Amino acid sequence: MGEEGAEGTVHLLCLAASSGVPLFCRSSRGGAHARQQLPFSVIGSLNGVHMFGQNLEVQLSSARTEDTIVVWKSFHDSITLIVLSSEEGTSELRLERLLQMVFGAMVLLVGLEELTNICNVERLKKELRASYRLIDSFLGDSELIGDLTQCVDCVVPPEGSLLQEALSGFAEAAGTAFVSLVVSGRVVTATESWWRLGMPEAVLLPWLVGSLPPQAARDYPVYLPHGSPTVPHRLLTLTLLPDLELCLLCGPRPPLSQLDAQLLERWWQPLLDLLRTCLPLGPRALPAGFPLHTDILGLLLLHLELKRCLFTVEPSRDKEPSPEHRRRLLRSFYTLVTATHFPPEPGQPEKVEAAAHRAQVPRACYLVSGAEEPGTGWRLVALQLGPRLLLLLLSAQSPTYGLRGLATHTLHALTPLL
Amino acid sequence: MTRPAAPGSVIVPDWQESAEGKEYLACILRKNRRRVFGLLERPVLPPPVAIDTASYKIFVSGKSGVGKTALVAKLAGLEVPVVHHETTGIQTTVVFWPAKLQASDRVVMFRFEFWDCGESALKKFDHMLPACKDKTDAFLFLFSFTDRASFEDLPGQLARVAGEAPGVVRMVIGSKFDQYMHTDVPERDLTAFRQAWELPLLRVKSVPGRRLADGHTLDGRAGLADMAHVLNSLAEQLWHQDQVAAGLLPTSPEDTPS
Numbered sequence: 001m002g003e004e005g006a007e008g009t010v011h012l013l014c015l016a017a018s019s020g021v022p023l024f025c026r027s028s029r030g031g032a033h034a035r036q037q038l039p040f041s042v043i044g045s046l047n048g049v050h051m052f053g054q055n056l057e058v059q060l061s062s063a064r065t066e067d068t069i070v071v072w073k074s075f076h077d078s079i080t081l082i083v084l085s086s087e088e089g090t091s092e093l094r095l096e097r098l099l100q101m102v103f104g105a106m107v108l109l110v111g112l113e114e115l116t117n118i119c120n121v122e123r124l125k126k127e128l129r130a131s132y133r134l135i136d137s138f139l140g141d142s143e144l145i146g147d148l149t150q151c152v153d154c155v156v157p158p159e160g161s162l163l164q165e166a167l168s169g170f171a172e173a174a175g176t177a178f179v180s181l182v183v184s185g186r187v188v189t190a191t192e193s194w195w196r197l198g199m200p201e202a203v204l205l206p207w208l209v210g211s212l213p214p215q216a217a218r219d220y221p222v223y224l225p226h227g228s229p230t231v232p233h234r235l236l237t238l239t240l241l242p243d244l245e246l247c248l249l250c251g252p253r254p255p256l257s258q259l260d261a262q263l264l265e266r267w268w269q270p271l272l273d274l275l276r277t278c279l280p281l282g283p284r285a286l287p288a289g290f291p292l293h294t295d296i297l298g299l300l301l302l303h304l305e306l307k308r309c310l311f312t313v314e315p316s317r318d319k320e321p322s323p324e325h326r327r328r329l330l331r332s333f334y335t336l337v338t339a340t341h342f343p344p345e346p347g348q349p350e351k352v353e354a355a356a357h358r359a360q361v362p363r364a365c366y367l368v369s370g371a372e373e374p375g376t377g378w379r380l381v382a383l384q385l386g387p388r389l390l391l392l393l394l395s396a397q398s399p400t401y402g403l404r405g406l407a408t409h410t411l412h413a414l415t416p417l418l
Numbered sequence: 419m420t421r422p423a424a425p426g427s428v429i430v431p432d433w434q435e436s437a438e439g440k441e442y443l444a445c446i447l448r449k450n451r452r453r454v455f456g457l458l459e460r461p462v463l464p465p466p467v468a469i470d471t472a473s474y475k476i477f478v479s480g481k482s483g484v485g486k487t488a489l490v491a492k493l494a495g496l497e498v499p500v501v502h503h504e505t506t507g508i509q510t511t512v513v514f515w516p517a518k519l520q521a522s523d524r525v526v527m528f529r530f531e532f533w534d535c536g537e538s539a540l541k542k543f544d545h546m547l548p549a550c551k552d553k554t555d556a557f558l559f560l561f562s563f564t565d566r567a568s569f570e571d572l573p574g575q576l577a578r579v580a581g582e583a584p585g586v587v588r589m590v591i592g593s594k595f596d597q598y599m600h601t602d603v604p605e606r607d608l609t610a611f612r613q614a615w616e617l618p619l620l621r622v623k624s625v626p627g628r629r630l631a632d633g634h635t636l637d638g639r640a641g642l643a644d645m646a647h648v649l650n651s652l653a654e655q656l657w658h659q660d661q662v663a664a665g666l667l668p669t670s671p672e673d674t675p676s
Contacts, residue, residue, distance in 0.1 A: 109506065129503040214496065216457055216531065219508035221543060232543075234507075241456035252545055256508060257552040261473075264457055272458055 008086030071095040089332030104200035112229035146203040151309040178249035184282030185210020198226035285312035298393035423658035442516040452495025452638040480560030482537035505536035556587035566602035596623035
């Protein structure tokens with residue numbers, strides 16, 4: 001890391017809105033090195049200025065300094081989240097969505113009741129520790145992008161219909177309709193009911209599974225922020241192969257002990273070789289041998305109606321820039337095109353006013369990034385066709401006049417996959 | 419009720435240190451790290467060697483904070499969480515362990531499935547404890563040498579958790595034994611407990627595992643050596659219990675090897 005010097009730090013503060021008591025503080029560098037805890041006085045001032053506005057019925061939503069953006073958001077008049085980011089290419093849009101995900105993660109693991117009706121701050125603090133791992137994964141350099149796109153990170157397996165068939169059969173045998181197969185936090189295949197899960201849980205559940213330390217199986221209580229924020233459900237996970245997990249969402253039944261070796265062997269042992277081919281799909285997203293133009297260094301394909309996306313920076317790994325840098329480039333390009341050029345996805349409240357301009361919606365745009373002299377910057381191109389939005393990161397050699405044709409061709413090739 | 423097997427009476431002790439034992443251990447290691455197995459996988463031995471696998475479910479019980487998750491992580495050769503937080507719900511971990519039987523000189527691959535559940539989840543959700551206890555082959559009761567209350571809670575735990583399953587293997591493990599300077603559980607109390615309950619009692623240290631040359635990957639072999647006494651002991655008690663249940667061993671206490 002670090003050769004581009006583009007990392008900044010993200011600080012996240014969570015406070016009880018009524019008392020101003022900090023519930024937790026996390027930062028993107030929460031690990032061993034450069035632990036920069038914000039001083040209490042800064043936390044107090046940041047909360048104070050937001051509260052001051054609120055008392056005058058002024059909603060303070062964001063502020064910018066030379067190198068940092070601050071975004072505030074209150075949830076249910078009970079929890080205030082504040083995020084400060086000095087990351088390059090960050091934006092209000094990215095940070096607002098981050099806060100929504102963070103609050104979603106808090107509801108997912110402790111339930112809305114505990115968050116809106118705080119009787120014992122110390123107990124709540126203790127319970128929230130269970131969500132640190134998930135929240136930290138939003139702040140760090142994740143390989144996933146669902147936190148930003150609010151679409152489920154998916155991969156395209158070879159022979160998806162075979163997997164789908166086994167999944168349906170297994171779901172019926174296990175007695176629950178909500179089942180998915182997840183590789184490193186990305187959905188390989190899922191039942192119809194699982195796909196109907198609302199936001200943010202559809203993004204949060206696979207993300208949670210990908211962020212937990214490895215276990216053979218789990219019986220994990222979860223509250224669905226959209227579907228069931230006060231009554232817990234059970235998320236059962238079964239690790240078929242390392243990093244490849246079956247996830248079941250269910251009520252009181254079946255007990256975890258009932259999902260035994262025989263049941264797994266009956267449905268999944270015959271597909272063992274196919275399952276193994278799913279393992280490298282985590283970072284690659286596309287099946288082996290899928291033809292992509294050699295100029296393509298990274299790809300983000302969104303289906304805005306299905307709320308699913310494919311995200312990979314694996315193509316031409318041997319070339320510059322690094323995967324982390326590629327992800328950052330695509331993330332900030334996505335933020336840029338979503339905030340300024342492209343229409344809001346259906347159901348996004350944050351840019352409602354843009355709907356008025358639907359008549360003059362652009363269908364494509366491109367950007368040359370980091371160019372110090374002509375012909376050296378990475379190319380970024382976005383193209384929207386119907387419900388699909390494709391973002392490509394291309395090498396500096398790719399001629400700008402060919403970008404649109406390349407993007408159109410790639411989008412057509414990818415259309416059957418998502 | 420069956421008495422526990424005497425140490426070394428069923429399993430060849432320290433066999434894993436022998437040349438033959440090391441060969442078998444290789445199949446649960448990869449490049450000196452512990453291999454992680456999915457539920458569809460098992461260790462593969464070179465073709466001429468075919469050995470039986472014996473699978474057991476083990477419920478790890480003990481007061482919050484005694485180190486249940488840390489113990490299971492150590493047994494599995496996984497990273498021990500740096501900061502303690504209560505385990506959310508149930509988590510299970512599979513550990514394979516080859517061991518040689520005294521009686522037949524045969525090597526058996528033991529497959530232990532450890533069930534670990536956070537204390538507050540057990541209290542909050544009614545379905546968790548029955549799921550953990552359902553068809554369990556052994557109970558592992560944990561206390562911490564630095565937490566007197568967790569030791570005093572043992573008889574209560576034994577009654578509450580294992581009360582309805584008298585025939586099942588029960589073992590007691592004291593964790594954080596490395597912190598003997600701060601111990602809250604003196605030796606005489608352990609002796610009294612041992613006499614009263616006649617249960618196998620082991621101690622484990624809670625020190626960070628040794629790393630490989632790269633400085634951050636856990637050394638699989640060193641981790642296994644640290645935990646071999648626990649794994650052998652479990653294998654011994656579980657195999658012994660199976661033999662007794664199958665009527666292959668006399669059950670009267672006089673005949674039990676001691």
